[in-house]
Amino acid sequence: MPRFHCPALLATGAELDLPPGAARHVQVLRLQPGDGITLFHGGQGAGDPGGEFDATVVKMGRSDVRVLVGAHHAIEREAPRAVHLLAGITANERMDWLVEKATELGVASITPLVAERSVLKLKGERADKKIAHWQAVAVAACEQCGRNRVPVVHPAIDLAGWLRSPGRGSSSPENQVRPQRLLLSLRPGTVPLREATGSEAGQRPVLFLSGPEGGLSPAEEDLAVQQGFAPVTLGPRVLRAETAPLAALAALTL
Structure with a gap:
């Protein structure tokens, strides 16, 4: 059954107009009165x-x-561990791909990082448009994969700015456990990701930091380590900037 994100307050028995994007999709599918669909709010507001x-x-x-809302199903398909991704902005459409696949893999939130080696530098109106676009990519990925919680795509920020905002990317209000901070790095002394999280029994949240093409600069890595990020490795192969965080997400959430 087709699934659509609907940010309006949903309640059994209510009639409502679908948002423009979902309405266009319904029309493209040539659905007719009497046809069934699935709606989800997305978990981004009060009252959901x-x-x-x-x-x-x-x-x-x-x-x-216009649709008539029917029965509610308390179904969630979230990962057992909340992983918040702080990812260096990649060039061209690679960031779209990263947001889409990270959402499918269960990421809890994504913060696009304006790193020293990022090819794409975002600020002002252009940044706002990109964030809105990536949020829409996350919504579409949730519609496709069955998630009922849309991960938040935070505003783009540099690492120093993010570190000055300790609440950004933290665990949800109902779970105040301090997240484990992990840094994907090629520097000497890294430990395998599974070894770094092996003692973290249970479902402690994770903040996972990875760089853009070329990785984070030595200064950025030093700053991250000073702020409690533990350097980890995914193995002997060097993965692309858009592949590495997805490999980590798969290891942490599946």
């Missing part, structure tokens, strides 16, 4: 009951689609 709702199309307009 979580899970997902059955819904039935009741009206197809030229540009609007």
Whole structure:
């Protein structure tokens, strides 16, 4: 059954108009009144009951689609461990791919990092548009993969700025456990990722820091280590900037 993100407050028995993006998708699929769909709020606001709702199309307009919200299902498909990704911004469409696949793998949040070696430097209106675009990519990935919680894509920031904001990327309010901080690095003295997290029994959140093409600069890595990030490795092969954090996510969440 087609799934759609609907940021409106969902409740069984309510009738509502789908947001423009979802309405266009319903029309492209040529759904008709009486056809069923699945709606989820996404978990990004107060009053979200979580899970997902059955819904039935009741009206197809030229540009609007009205649905009747049906039964609620308390289904969550989140990873057992919350992993917050602080990822160096990659060039071209690679960041889109990273956001999409990280969402599928269960990332809890993504902070695009404006690193010293980032080819793409974002600020101002251009940055706002990119963040909105990446958030939309995360929404679409949730619709596809079955997640009912949309990971937040935070504003782009440099590492020093992020470190001055200790609450950014932290665990959720209901889980105040301090996240384990891990830094993907090629420097001597790194330990394998599984070894670094082996003693972290249970579901302690993780903050995972990785760089753009070319990696983080030595100064950025030194700063991260000074702030409690433990250098880890994924093995003997050097992975691309958009592949490495996904490999780490798979190891941490699957």
